[in-house]
Amino acid sequence: MATGRTHRPATRSRGIPEATVARLPLYLRALTALSERSVPTVSSEELAAAAGVNSAKLRKDFSYLGSYGTRGVGYDVEYLVYQISRELGLTQDWPVVIVGIGNLGAALANYGGFASRGFRVAALIDADPAMAGKPVAGIGVQHTDELEHIIESNGVSIGVIATPAGAAQQVCDRLVAAGVTSILNFAPTVLTVPDGVDVRKVDLSIELQILAFHEQRKAGEEAGPDGGAPVAATRAAAAVAGEGKGPDGDVPAVMPA
Numbered sequence: 112m113a114t115g116r117t118h119r120p121a122t123r124s125r126g127i128p129e130a131t132v133a134r135l136p137l138y139l140r141a142l143t144a145l146s147e148r149s150v151p152t153v154s155s156e157e158l159a160a161a162a163g164v165n166s167a168k169l170r171k172d173f174s175y176l177g178s179y180g181t182r183g184v185g186y187d188v189e190y191l192v193y194q195i196s197r198e199l200g201l202t203q204d205w206p207v208v209i210v211g212i213g214n215l216g217a218a219l220a221n222y223g224g225f226a227s228r229g230f231r232v233a234a235l236i237d238a239d240p241a242m243a244g245k246p247v248a249g250i251g252v253q254h255t256d257e258l259e260h261i262i263e264s265n266g267v268s269i270g271v272i273a274t275p276a277g278a279a280q281q282v283c284d285r286l287v288a289a290g291v292t293s294i295l296n297f298a299p300t301v302l303t304v305p306d307g308v309d310v311r312k313v314d315l316s317i318e319l320q321i322l323a324f325h326e327q328r329k330a331g332e333e334a335g336p337d338g339g340a341p342v343a344a345t346r347a348a349a350a351v352a353g354e355g356k357g358p359d360g361d362v363p364a365v366m367p368a
C-alpha cells in the first residue's frame with residue numbers, strides 16, 4: 112500500500128513530464144477563452160501571458176505535444192485545444208461519481224464546469240437514508256449500499272469524495288475495490304491507496320494559509336527591515352527575483368495528496 116502519490120514517477124507515458132501535464136489545464140483554460148472569442152491564432156508570448164506561464168516554458172511544453180506553431184503566425188487555437196484535450200484524455204466522456212452530498216457535494220454536483228470539460232456526473236451517493244431519491248442538480252441521490260453496483264454499471268473510474276474526514280478512507284477503499292482508479296479528495300485527511308490509484312487532494316484552507324503567509328510577508332515589507340525601508344525597492348527586488356505573481360505564480364488549488 113502506498114500513501115497518496117509520493118512515489119509518483121516524474122514523467123508519464125510518452126515522456127511528458129508531470130510538471131508539463133500540470134500546466135496543460137492552464138493552457139487549455141486560456142485557449143478555450145480565446146476560442147470562445149473566435150481568435151484563430153495566438154503567439155507563444157500572448158498565450159503564455161494568458162496562462163500565467165513563462166513563454167520559453169510554454170514552447171518547451173508544447174514541443175512534448177509535437178506542436179511547434181508557425182513562425183510569424185503562432186499557434187492555431189482550435190488545433191491546440193484539440194491536441195491538449197486529447198493529451199489530457201478530455202476528448203472522451205468521463206463518468207464521475209460524487210460521494211457525500213452535503214454542502215460541498217451538492218455544490219460540486221451543481222457546478223456546470225464539469226460537463227463542459229468532459230466530466231459527466233454519473234451518480235451522487237450518500238450514506239444518509241433520508242437523502243436517497245432526493246434530486247440534487249437533477250440527479251437522484253443514491254444510497255451507499257448501491258456504491259459498488261453504480262461504479263460497475265457506469266464504468267466509473269473517477270470518484271470525488273466529499274464526506275466528513277472520518278468516513279473518507281472507508282469510502283475510498285470501497286471505491287477502489289469497485290474499480291475506481293482516480294480519486295479527487297476534498298476531505299481533510301490523507302488517503303491510503305494501492306499502487307495504480309491516483310489521488311488528488313483539494314484543500315482550500317491550505318490555499319488560504321499560503322495566502323496568509325504572503326499577506327504576513329507583505330506586511331513585513333511595508334514596515335521594512337528597520338521599520339521604514341523603501342517598500343517600492345523591496346517589491347521591485349521581489350519582482351526581479353520572480354517572486355509574487357510571476358509567470359508561474361498561479362499555483363493551482365489542487366495538489367497531490
Ligand SMILES: NC(=O)c1ccc[n+]([C@@H]2O[C@H](COP(=O)([O-])OP(=O)(O)OC[C@H]3O[C@@H](n4cnc5c(N)ncnc54)[C@H](O)[C@@H]3O)[C@@H](O)[C@H]2O)c1
Pocket residue numbers: 210211212213214215216236237238239255273274275276278281282296297298299313314315316
Ligand atoms: N477541500 C476543501 O477545500 C473543502 C471545503 C469545504 C469542505 N471540505 C470538506 O468536505 C467534506 C464535506 O463538507 P460538507 O460541508 O459538505 O459536509 P456536510 O456535513 O454538509 O456533508 C457531508 C455528507 O457526507 C455524507 N456522508 C457521511 N458519511 C458518509 C459515508 N460513509 N458515505 C457516503 N456519504 C457519507 C453525509 O450524509 C453528508 O450528506 C468535509 O470533509 C469537509 O471538511 C473541504
